[in-house]
Amino acid sequence: MSQDLQALLVSYAYVGACVLVGEVAARRGVSREFSRKLIHVSVGLWVFGALALFEHRELAVVPSLTAAVANWVIHRKRLLKAVETEPDNLGTVWFALSFSVCLWVAWDQPSVAAGSLLAMVVGDALASLVGRRFGRHRYETLSGERKSLEGSLAMLAGTFLAVLAVLTWMPGLSPDMPRVSLAVLCAVVATCAEALGIRGRDNLWVPLSALAVLAWTPTAYATGLGMGAGVALLIGVAAWLRGSLSPSGVLGAIVVGAPVFGLAGTVGVAALLGFFFSSSALSKAFRERKAGVEAEYAKTGTRDLGQALANGGVAALAAVLLALTGDSRYLLAMLGALVAANADTWATELGVLSRSPPRLITTLRPVAPGTSGAVSGVGLLASTAGAAFVGILALLAGLSWKLLPWLVLAGVVGSLVDSFLGATVQDVRWCEPCARETERRIHRCGQPTRALRGLSWLGNDTVNGVATAAGALLAFWA
Template sequence: MNSGIWIYIVPLAVNLCVAVVAKALKWLTYSGAASALVVGFLAYRFTGPGGWVLLMLFFITANILGKVSRAVSISIETGIQKKGGTRDWAQVMANGGLAGASALLYGLNGGRIALVMFGVAVAASTADTWAGEAGILSKRPPLSIRTFRPVPTGMSGGVTWLGTASSLVGSIMIAMAWYATFADYSDPSWLFLASIVAVAGAIGSIADSYLGATVQGHYYDPERKQITEHETRDGVKLELCRGIRWIDNDVVNFLSNAIAVLVGSGFSLIVL
């Protein structure tokens, strides 16, 4: 067999195994598993095993935190959040699509800036997911990032000290792993780039909260007398009370990830 074929077979086989296991664990739906296979393949093929491990670091920790938070949270059962813990294709692409695209860009000789974009995309998704999942565990009620008034647990746009701290830890963790994986330790500019990955990742989480509190569609459920992310209840369209109808949490995740990548790549131009 042509040795060049293995650079495609190995990434495909590894990520197929991950997709199958994730589906069996109910971390992903069938569409989510297929999307994760694509994103994982791009990361492994174009950034190498190290870049793929970086992506898996986000994926595994996000799912473990999600299972823990949902075990003690009532936000899903009370109908606030639109989706549960099993991620579909839209959730996978919203959180991993730009990481996969950045990996592809790097493989097409995008240089270090594409590598920074990849790191920022993973850091932003990690920061946002850790903030949301850890924030649900907070004993203090979340505050709206826009008005600083209390909001129900699980409501998009709400922030807590625990969630914010977890967001920073998650972003820094990815930045450190990114540096350890890709950096030329003799070149001090890599430390600056790793700092950009950490800061831009945290900015992405903040952007997610702000967009969630402003433009994400929220609806009033008269039966449960609460605001929810669901557009309908028992087939009946609910009244839009805030935001834009077509902007849901998946769109917000993608937009905040894009903001983080743009910020990270912009600051990187200072060094590169």
Template sequence: MMEGFLIRSVVSVALSFLIAARAYKHRSLDGSGALAGFLVMAIHIAASYRFGALLLVFFFTSSKLTKVGEEKKRSIDEDFKEGGQRNWVQVLANSAIATILVVLVAKMTGGKERCLDTKESTLITGLIGGIIGHYACCNGDTWSSEIGMLSNAQPRLITTFKTVRKGTNGAVTVEGLLAAAAAGFVIGLTYVIVGLLTVECAHDVIWRQLLVIPVAAAAGLCGSLIDSLLGATLQFSGYCTLRKRVVGKRAPTVVKISGMSILDNNAVNAVSVLATTLLTSVACLYIF
């Protein structure tokens, strides 16, 4: 057991360094983001190959989608960065909660891989479920936003269902919501496939792990909806008549569209992730 943990630790440091360096080179992360990403990634992989896989799938798919349709997104999003470059704040907003849970699971299991099974351990099952929900939410929110901005359909504000301009916080499209569910599905599928290759479970428990896929798909959609609801109510959106685009800060030239100036984008992401993590954790206690 300790030998397996030591091997994962060595693999985690080498692989995390290579991926963080590549992300920095390709401008997916800035310097602070690369450092934070390296630490977070190393912890995830050392704790479990499954946890590392969830993080990597989220990071790579989100980074690729961010770069699709850059010209169109640049005209819509005031915070657009070339290549979707993320800093340490954005990295931790999408990984801090999961990292804490990953460390707790590793400490409780002594580094041993475990299946979702409340008969063996209710607490560990709940914590693992929370990690799955965390990345299903992060992936779902990112896919929803990136694909939603490219949609030809006019988005609707989730609180009133009135059509609003693209880039408005809390605006949703059918394509975006379907993307959120698909993103969660990919997270669940990743967890199951890597788990089958790296974790030994009792025969009856193995097949129950397949339920992670629909659970993660639901978490992806749920997380996106929570994020949109928070964005529409607690995050300010306005239209700047001077810059001719939707902005997130009040100014004399800005006409309010929706929301209050209580949370910024990172705070909205963090709250929606926390809520989805808790909901998925509880759901796993009943399902597994």
């Protein structure tokens, strides 16, 4: 116990010294941002001191818990200009709370406690310093903060190296846990948490998400998920820079890509890559002939988080279920979802090239190209080819050829379900100035559109999700 008491005194002295240095630096003219980072990093590194000096976790969390209370009081009174920059920012309170949680939860796994806090300390400092200095590719977080790709990539690299270092040199993980993959997964997840940017809560979500990854990733899935997340991130960022994905779409690519690439073997890799690259390429192809028509569809062009989840969410879920249950029917369900997504995308991108007007799937009356629920011979051919394309890639990756007809059927049916819902219950809107039907809430002319028919909450993304689920169910029972 006397050792814990000594450790308590050392803790308060150390943290007090860190705050004092930061405060003096701020009063000597160093920027508040910099002095804040200085305190942030030096206090965060105390995790090593806490792990080394304390005997009991009950006392090890006392300094950070008192710091949380003190910071809340400071926040109320705004005593230290070095610590607080914005009146509504509770970041220091979240910082101290996260410190306590990581220390408490991972007390018996020092490398996990240190790794999750380093993700916050090192990652955040690098993201902000590099972003300020070199940030050119900007994006907005959920709360509207401006961040940069350069800053986020710096955080990714810094978190990866820091986490890998503690996982390698500190105890706490089972010897058969793959360190590099786990560090990649942790860095990708922590960077995504930071990029989401729920204002002032980075200090909460970054360390807690890192803690969850480090403490609870099953050993058997660490390699797959880590490599899957890394590859999905690379592809997603490249697609953003080429204009196929929005910044939120990169997050969608990771959420879908990590489980499908990582948990469903070569079949998952081949099918998802086939879907992703063929749909991106088709969406860029035939630009001129599609001009005008494509703008009425919500689903072409630059894809965002909602579209990524609508097209790939069911497949990702099936990949997770495959890993959890080991039931190979979930592999087929995942493929069914992907062939349906690909069939529908090919039908949408190529169907607009049809020379004769398409017909509504319910009444078969001719309608203008681009109308929701319209089908054409070219579109049906394209959806069959799209399903077969992904199906054949899956065969080449090792799936039995007997399953190909089922997959093509699942894809075409999924695509027809999409058209049927589009013609009946999907939210279809009307732009008054242009006198045109559209799926967009804000028309390409910049005017808000009004509801024309369908259910206002049933947008294109939901319809896409239902269509991929139909493909998944059909393939599951194949």
